[in-house]
Amino acid sequence: MTIPAPLRTTLFEETLPGGGHTSFVLKRGQLLRLTDIEGSANVSMMLFNAHEKSERLNLPDSLKCQHTAKLTAGHCLYSDMGRVLAAIVTDTCGWSDSFGGVLNAEEVKAHYGEGRYQELRNGFFRNGVDNLLVEMGKWNMNLADLLMTLNLFSKVTIDAEGRFQFHANNSAAGDLIELYAPMDTLVVLTALQHPMDPNPQYAPKPVQLSWHQVADDGITVLCRNTRAENVRGLYNTDRIHL
Amino acid sequence: MTLTHSDKQPDNASLRSHIAAGEPFMLDIKAGQTVRLLDLEGNQAVDTLFYSASNPRERYDVQRTLRRQNSVYLTAGSVLYSNMGNPMLTISADTCGRHDTLGGACAQESNTVRYALNTRYMHSCRDNFLRASLHDGRLTKADISANINFFMNVPVTPEGGLTFEDGISGAGKYVELVAHMDIIILISNCPQLNNPCNGYNPTPAEILVWDQ
Ligand SMILES: [Zn+2]
Numbered sequence: 001m002t003i004p005a006p007l008r009t010t011l012f013e014e015t016l017p018g019g020g021h022t023s024f025v026l027k028r029g030q031l032l033r034l035t036d037i038e039g040s041a042n043v044s045m046m047l048f049n050a051h052e053k054s055e056r057l058n059l060p061d062s063l064k065c066q067h068t069a070k071l072t073a074g075h076c077l078y079s080d081m082g083r084v085l086a087a088i089v090t091d092t093c094g095w096s097d098s099f100g101g102v103l104n105a106e107e108v109k110a111h112y113g114e115g116r117y118q119e120l121r122n123g124f125f126r127n128g129v130d131n132l133l134v135e136m137g138k139w140n141m142n143l144a145d146l147l148m149t150l151n152l153f154s155k156v157t158i159d160a161e162g163r164f165q166f167h168a169n170n171s172a173a174g175d176l177i178e179l180y181a182p183m184d185t186l187v188v189l190t191a192l193q194h195p196m197d198p199n200p201q202y203a204p205k206p207v208q209l210s211w212h213q214v215a216d217d218g219i220t221v222l223c224r225n226t227r228a229e230n231v232r233g234l235y236n237t238d239r240i241h242l
Numbered sequence: 243m244t245l246t247h248s249d250k251q252p253d254n255a256s257l258r259s260h261i262a263a264g265e266p267f268m269l270d271i272k273a274g275q276t277v278r279l280l281d282l283e284g285n286q287a288v289d290t291l292f293y294s295a296s297n298p299r300e301r302y303d304v305q306r307t308l309r310r311q312n313s314v315y316l317t318a319g320s321v322l323y324s325n326m327g328n329p330m331l332t333i334s335a336d337t338c339g340r341h342d343t344l345g346g347a348c349a350q351e352s353n354t355v356r357y358a359l360n361t362r363y364m365h366s367c368r369d370n371f372l373r374a375s376l377h378d379g380r381l382t383k384a385d386i387s388a389n390i391n392f393f394m395n396v397p398v399t400p401e402g403g404l405t406f407e408d409g410i411s412g413a414g415k416y417v418e419l420v421a422h423m424d425i426i427i428l429i430s431n432c433p434q435l436n437n438p439c440n441g442y443n444p445t446p447a448e449i450l451v452w453d454q
Contacts, residue, residue, distance in 0.1 A: 054383050058388075060344060060345055064344075064346065064356065064404060065355045066404075067403060067406075068403060069398045078352070099308055100305060101303070101304075101309060104326075107327065143300075145384055147387050148304060157400055158399075158400065159400065162313045162314045162398075163314075164312055164313070164314065
């Protein structure tokens with residue numbers, strides 16, 4: 001369910017290049033749309049309360065309270081304080097992954113070989129740990145704040161023995177995910193291949209980011225209708241705006 | 243599911259400690275030591291976190307651990323990796339067969355979402371983690387990350403559902419880990435009264451340590 005154009009105002013647009021990292025405050029009442037430009041994108045994301053950054057995305061809480069291991073439209077992304085940092089209001093690709101996390105420098109070297117700035121200039125091989133730490137350092141956070149990441153656009157399933165299966169090309173060109181912020185949320189992103197992607201070539205994909213103001217929080221109705229837990233989570237979120 | 247028994251004898255343990263239901267517990271162990279967590283009465287969740295004693299910012303990393311072993315469940319043979327990519331401990335024996343590392347710890351705040359708003363003032367694992375961490379002084383809230391729930395059974399369906407099954411543990415089941423570095427162990431023996439998995443009855447656990 002995409003919000004009709006008259007109910008939203010586009011504030012800003014930008015392309016996050018493959019390998020890039022960024023962070024910004026998505027203000028209460030705003031919506032972030034991420035669009036997979038070429039297909040097969042993966043965006044690793046962390047979320048924080050912009051005013052109290054020790055309050056962070058808690059994927060175990062998000063998964064268990066919604067009885068799901070995948071996250072898609074109708075799901076909320078919970079902090080460790082029982083509040084909703086973002087509600088997934090639209091998702092045309094249907095699955096974001098909570099298992100894979102991000103690679104560090106040694107793991108990227110093992111996956112793709114050496115790709116230094118010395119030889120490749122800005123085409124050098126980036127890694128998720130360093131990209132996220134750089135962004136977090138800008139907000140005065142450190143390694144202790146680096147927790148589980150949500151890998152947007154990526155699908156990983158579990159077989160009967162508990163083994164992972166990565167689904168290549170889960171996201172097609174034009175697929176989009178929209179996140180609505182019911183509180184001021186610091187968003188930290190990096191666009192890198194999923195750690196379980198078997199492609200031996202380092203080839204991270206770009207995504208389009210666009211920021212919107214929406215008319216009211218009626219947009220959360222899908223999440224409220226999905227599970228009673230989300231009604232309580234959004235109630236907890238409203239409580240900090242007393 | 244394969245079960246792996248240990249030949250270690252409780253009589254030779256260098257430390258043996260009872261952890262009452264609902265209590266926090268913190269312990270330092272040295273590289274090379276083996277630690278056993280024992281489910282005394284069965285189906286008790288022992289919520290556990292691991293830190294490097296020499297740099298507590300280095301800690302158990304669930305996503306790296308799962309990815310590197312290509313499995314969503316922990317059992318004998320699983321290596322627990324840190325957020326810096328180093329092996330911290332290996333599960334050397336396991337008579338339960340499967341442990342959860344996705345479900346995290348109960349908290350006042352998450353209880354209000356999961357169960358009901360009026361559970362806010364009940365006791366919880368994250369309260370326990372904070373109490374032990376702040377008394378000890380080496381750990382703070384920032385260090386509390388996704389933990390392991392030893393003895394908990396949280397299967398993932400092929401469709402991506404997360405289910406909470408009755409426990410597969412029982413009285414006397416145990417898991418044993420050997421440490422590859424000096425480790426701080428932070429435990430909350432779960433006080434959860436809202437979850438049918440433990441029959442609404444939190445029970446005690448025991449921890450044993452061997453030097454060899
Ligand atoms: Zn608990």
